[in-house]
Amino acid sequence: MNVSAIAVRRARPDDAADIARLMADPEVFGNLLQLPMTTAESWQQRLAQDPAAGHLHVLAVRDGQVVGSAGLHPQERLRRRHCAMLGISVARAAQGQGVGTALMQTLCDYADDWAQILRIELTVFTDNHRAIALYQRFGFRTEGTHRAYALRQGVYADVLAMARLHPCPPTLGWPQPDADHPSA
Ligand SMILES: CC(C)(COP(=O)(O)OP(=O)(O)OC[C@H]1O[C@@H](n2cnc3c(N)ncnc32)[C@H](O)[C@@H]1OP(=O)(O)O)[C@@H](O)C(=O)NCCC(=O)NCCS
Numbered sequence: 001m002n003v004s005a006i007a008v009r010r011a012r013p014d015d016a017a018d019i020a021r022l023m024a025d026p027e028v029f030g031n032l033l034q035l036p037m038t039t040a041e042s043w044q045q046r047l048a049q050d051p052a053a054g055h056l057h058v059l060a061v062r063d064g065q066v067v068g069s070a071g072l073h074p075q076e077r078l079r080r081r082h083c084a085m086l087g088i089s090v091a092r093a094a095q096g097q098g099v100g101t102a103l104m105q106t107l108c109d110y111a112d113d114w115a116q117i118l119r120i121e122l123t124v125f126t127d128n129h130r131a132i133a134l135y136q137r138f139g140f141r142t143e144g145t146h147r148a149y150a151l152r153q154g155v156y157a158d159v160l161a162m163a164r165l166h167p168c169p170p171t172l173g174w175p176q177p178d179a180d181h182p183s184a
Pocket residue numbers: 027028029031032088089090091094095096097098099100101102123124125128129130131133134137
């Protein structure tokens with residue numbers, strides 16, 4: 001097992017080829033909702049998205065190699081702006097070695113402390129036990145099952161809908177109650 005340090009940093013457009021390589025593995029893209037035959041060009045376009053829109057795409061790097069990728073994608077509709085969708089993938093050879101944990105910690109810290117995200121949502125195939133265990137460890141709860149949700153290798157497969165609510169939602173940063181508006 002490789003125990004070198006894992007660094008997590010924001011993805012850049014010139015990482016597109018590494019991400020395409022990661023997403024070319026059926027063990028990886030098959031467990032996501034990605035398609036076969038992805039290209040570096042399509043990832044380059046996605047990575048060029050305006051960071052001001054709040055999308056965060058991070059990479060896990062170990063010994064100079066990209067070994068994982070994860071993203072948090074805020075919802076655009078006004079009344080859903082406290083919500084974001086999460087996606088994560090780790091290279092097959094690096095799975096089970098803490099890379100997913102490092103990526104999840106980064107995304108949860110970003111959501112909780114900086115991005116005003118109160119609810120993180122995801123779907124996960126019901127037989128993806130490693131991913132489900134990882135999400136539960138970060139406070140995600142199962143909210144239901146979508147049946148025959150997506151075609152995976154020729155079979156319609158079920159997914160769990162999971163979500164994590166902010167464990168300690170931000171409060172106003174001054175003493176309460178407000179002296180100008182006493183409650184009694
Ligand atoms: C799911 C995924 C992101 C997890 O990343 P990872 O780097 O392998 O995860 P970690 O090593 O940080 O942690 C995995 C945890 O699952 C546990 N685990 C491993 N295999 C397991 C299994 N078959 N069943 C249950 N738990 C399992 C590990 O013990 C570990 O928990 P621990 O740290 O408490 O021991 C990664 O395996 C992956 O990318 N898989 C393919 C793509 C995918 O499925 N993405 C998620 C789509 S929703």
